[in-house]
Amino acid sequence: MTKKSLQNIPEKKPNNLAVRATSISYQSPIPPPEIIAHYEAIQPGFAERIMKAFEKQSAHRQNLEKIVIEADIKKSYLGLVCGFLIGICSIGATIWMTALGNPVTATIFGTSGIVSLVGVFVYGKKEQTKQLDKKQEEAFKPANIDVDDNKTK
Amino acid sequence: MTRSNYLFTEPSFVEGMAHVVDIGGNFAKYNESKTPSEADYKAIQLDWLCVGDDLVSAVNIVKKEIKK
Numbered sequence: 001m002t003k004k005s006l007q008n009i010p011e012k013k014p015n016n017l018a019v020r021a022t023s024i025s026y027q028s029p030i031p032p033p034e035i036i037a038h039y040e041a042i043q044p045g046f047a048e049r050i051m052k053a054f055e056k057q058s059a060h061r062q063n064l065e066k067i068v069i070e071a072d073i074k075k076s077y078l079g080l081v082c083g084f085l086i087g088i089c090s091i092g093a094t095i096w097m098t099a100l101g102n103p104v105t106a107t108i109f110g111t112s113g114i115v116s117l118v119g120v121f122v123y124g125k126k127e128q129t130k131q132l133d134k135k136q137e138e139a140f141k142p143a144n145i146d147v148d149d150n151k152t153k
Numbered sequence: 154m155t156r157s158n159y160l161f162t163e164p165s166f167v168e169g170m171a172h173v174v175d176i177g178g179n180f181a182k183y184n185e186s187k188t189p190s191e192a193d194y195k196a197i198q199l200d201w202l203c204v205g206d207d208l209v210s211a212v213n214i215v216k217k218e219i220k221k
Contacts, residue, residue, distance in 0.1 A: 030208050050208075056211075068154070068163070076164035077169055079167060080169040082169075083170035083173030087173055120171050120174075121174050125171070138155045139156050140198065
């Protein structure tokens with residue numbers, strides 16, 4: 001077939017069929033206004049209810065976080081006091097045993113006190129690193145509104 | 154909690170105990186950023202993600218109410 005003959009072939013006209021696919025996605029820390037507007041369209045007043053629930057939820061979360069942090073700080077102080085007492089008791093027992101003429105027992109008391117506190121330090125440091133790494137992984141994942149069911153991802 | 158306390162770990166009993174031998178003051182560790190701008194960016198992003206979480210929770214609460 002020559003180039004000329006190819007040009008003579010009539011072009012096949014497509015049927016008047018159109019396919020339109022719409023996909024909406026959003027990447028934002030807060031849901032787009034359209035989603036809220038859809039709820040408002042279902043029944044007027046829903047958007048206001050959502051905002052009220054949001055304010056309540058926000059206040060509840062902040063209050064909860066405050067309580068948890070305050071409790072954790074108290075626990076931390078308690079740990080500090082307990083650690084201090086362990087250290088003091090260990091040093092006291094070592095001095096007492098040395099004064100009584102029991103160097104072996106004194107060494108055991110002294111070493112066990114120091115080793116336990118250093119062990120707690122190392123363990124705490126490890127746990128701290130693990131927790132911070134986990135936070136780095138999870139903190140920036142956005143929460144999604146699941147339209148099909150009420151699960152929050 | 155992960156977002157709000159991103160910078161630091163939650164204080165705990167073990168952490169408090171460990172501070173007894175933390176003479177050098179290097180026990181505390183933070184999620185650091187390479188530059189101050191990056192730190193600001195992350196802080197703003199996490200603040201808004203918290204707001205988003207609350208809004209999503211609110212939407213889900215209202216959705217449950219609607220279903221009832």
